[in-house]
Amino acid sequence: MPELPEVETYRRLLDELLVQQQLVTLEVLDAHVLAVPEDELRQAVVGATVTATHRLGKNCFLELSTGQVLALHFGMTGDVGAYRHDHDRPRFTRVAFHLADGLRVAFIDPRKFGRIRLAGSIAEFQRAKKIGPDALAITAEEMQQGLGKKKTLIKPALLDQRLTAGLGNWIVDEVLFQAQIHPERLANTLTAEEFQALHAAIQLVLRTAIEHEAVYRHFPASFLIHAREWDDSATPGTEAHRFCPRHPKVEIGKHYVGGRATYHCPSCQLLAT
DNA sequence: CACTATGTTTTCAA
DNA sequence: ATTGAAAACATAGT
DSSP, rough: OOOHHHHHHHHHHHHEEEEEEEEEEESSSGGBBBSSSSSHHHHHHTTOOOEEEEEEEEEEEEEESSSSEEEOOOOOOOOOEEEEGGGGOOOTTEEEETTSSSSSEEETTTOOOOOOEEEHHHHHHHHHHHHBBTTTOOOHHHOOOOOOOOOOOHHHHHOOOTSSSSHHHHHHHHHHHTTTTOOBBGGGOOOHHHHHHHHHHHHHHHHHHHTTTTTTGGGGOOOGGGSSTTTTTTSTOOOOOOBOOOOTBBBBBBEEEETTEEEETTTOOOOOO
């Protein structure tokens, strides 16, 4: 589930567990998630101390005492865990960083779309990956400048990490719902007021999600996310509710925009201006 | 078995 | 240079 709020939550955990700790062993259980040769990574990591953590969009960085930076991307299913003994190792742990006191920090990723990279600096990584300003840092004016020129639908534009980094599929739907903008509006037809509303919605959604450590079922009832199917029947009281939080009689629609499943309220989010 | 999935990257076309 | 559609990646869950 790693969009910006999840990655920020992971970063906070990694910060607590790793900062000022020395990495003594690199355990690679599945090299598929490594985007650098294993030996090179081991050489960079073993013996180094983590001096700080950072986040940019959906990327988390571990700054090493050597000056190098470990860049973690969690793909679609990445997660972070901690354990002390092999028999407690989380399922789907692909890489583990061992600390001097025995704690092991796991990079977990069932579907293996996540990647661990090495970079000289965050700035270098950002340039190489063409990552835009973080979604929590970007201003409404910058958004208007970046997205306002795009002759594409607003939803794919918001998902484009080069324009603003950190928004993923469900967050974009939530943001567009909160800003009451239809996902298929052309980006270059949005007004300054609409960019202001988008910016405010991004702040609201991201801050709320981080506050709840990205546990969706704890989000306010005013959020569209409850119409998604994930947290359904398993726990009583968490069934997907199919109606708009603002229009109890209007069913949330599901269709595909830019190839991605998209939920929106046909009453709040109109195509015509 | 059929189908979906929170993300990115590539490829091919218009 | 843009934009878009589709496929690919690897696998779990329903």
